[in-house]
Amino acid sequence: MNPEFQRNLWLEWSAHRVTLTCVVLASVFVLVSLFDPNGVGNIVANVALLGFVTTTMVWGSHRAGDAMLDELRDRTWDSQRMSALNPWSMTWGKLFGATVMPWFSGIICVTVYGVARFGPTVAERGQIIATFIAGALLAQGLSLIGALVGTRLEKQARSTLASWAALGAIGLLLAYFSVYYRSNEAITWFGIATDRFHFLTLSVFGLAAWIVFGGYRLMCSELAVATRPWAWSLFIVYLTVYFAGGFVSPELPVARNAAVFAAAGLVVAIGATYLAAFALYRDPLTFRRLTTYAWAGHWRRFFEEMPIWMASFAIACVFAIVCAGLNFAPQYSSERIETVGFGGVVVVLYSVRNIGLLYLFTYGNSRRVETSTVICIAIISWLLPSIAESMDLTIIEWALRPPLWERPLLAALIVGIHAAIVVALCVRRYRERIAPASL
């Protein structure tokens, strides 16, 4: 047996807990059935489904995050990092071992749901159960990822990040249900009409698989298994294809589809760049390491230690260039997604400026780097330009917030100057505080 799974079983699974869980759940279902006018029926089924969400998604996510946080808190993580357990064994050992009681409770709940639910066919009920199970896996996987990301953060930030990650997963699932219940219409994806329920079920399955894989990749980094950011790049391509599918159609001209695809890719890649830069640990010495490896010709180490936001940034640059290139192709509509054009380059330059600000605060004394960066960006990009606009000071407004879509070339020039100033400030602070010349 996987030693990590077994250790978690030793800690979590006991006759006492199993008995208590069965008694509590049985009492709840019996009590609810007393209020159901039809005897055992839909009210019990709905309560069972709610029980599944509570146990696997809320309690289970908490346990999945704690599986990592406990190791850090109890200072056992170093010995695990040096163990012979491979990253996959460690990932699933924690993911399913620490959550064994939530899953046990959840399985009882979905069994009750499957039996008690009236209306849907057996296949439909099975599909609903499978979707919920994938959703629970998604929530637990995201919580584990949050905790893994937090291994290099301060103690307080670790649990906060894990909780936010789990909440994010539950938010995603709520978004899923809002799309599901909005209408019964088929979803058109790459021009193919697909059953809404099947499409959304597959979406949850796909995302859950990516999340578990993401957890595995982060575990690889922690267990000193060399990784390069190809999985992150592939995930960006997956999301691009997924979202572009809603707009691309084989019946439309190739140039139009290419423009839509590039725009979707740009949005996904830029979003991924910001997410990775803000959420993941930023080692202040990253650039010192990278330049040292580059000078020494250690390209393997260079790509192993390269922050993943750089990979998504490179992809965003490619999509921005494609968008700019397609600006010269015939336009089929005035919809923004088809006419990003040179605006894509401006978006990329904005990301250079904003991530530069993030590193500027990282190199400084600020304790709340991310919050300081967001406030700074809000002041530069929204507050000051809005004040200037209200006072009809157009030049100042444009100097801070240039007209991106109306005058993209001017915007690129101005934001390029912003980015150059921030990068220069970053380099100066880096030399002063992180890598002084005396080193």
Place this chain on the structure above:
Amino acid sequence: MIDAESLIFEYPGQRALDDVSFSIPHNSVTALVGPNGAGKTTLMRCLCGLERPLAGTIRIDGIDVIDEPRLSHERLGYLSDFFGLYDALSVRRVLSYAASANGKTGDLRNAVDETAARLRLSDRLGQPVGELSRGLRQRVAIGQALIHDPGVLILDEPASGLDPEARHDLAELFRSLQKSGMTLLVSSHILAELEAYATEMLVIRDGRIVEQRALKETAPARRQLRIEVGGVADNAVRMLNNQADVHDVRVDRQRIFCEVSGGDAKQAQLLKDLVGADVGVINFSIVERDLQQSYLDSMQKPR
């Protein structure tokens, strides 16, 4: 066995390891000593592949730790200065988990029993780790680190917080591990204890290795003598200063300290000459240069 070359490790604005190079021989017990903040823990974590240095190479048993950390872990056991244990589990389960997680195959129960016997924990196997004393927890942690029979054991401050009896037991354990063929690197502030089992000393200061030497030298080039004389020491000092093989003569009231080269024969001749010169020799002995003295000497060397 452990070879480090030109290691550089940095924290923001600070170089923690600066061009560190050394070689630790097989089957030795090396004391890693240095003041607080010298870089001992950082060096140990780099050796274990838990931190990646900016530059340099580390080889353990021929394996490049930086490029192949997982492979090197098979040959390594590490006890961190702030180690943790699974308090809710019994000693048997903790050791059993450590064995299987570290890739130990075969009869795990037997491996656990053997390790427990080696660490004198056999009567505690059923007890939850959280109920053990600090000394016993330390032994369980060491058991975790060595249950997979690593060739190299790295221990960061293993004796901190232990009572004198537990420290004595620990010293005995390290001696027995060395006898069994293991190579140990131990950092500690308690130099007197390190002396009980260390065969090598590695001194680190401000991220640099300032000295590495064997502690149990069989025939040192120079030995320090302490000569106590009755009455005035002037005569003896004058005579010693005139001897070609006698160096660094220092006087502390009626005690004279000097260094002598030339081995036993010269030492015997010197005593004979002193007595012949009518110096009232009360005591004539070799001063053992202990670890504490070696360490302080290293620390006093110019940077």
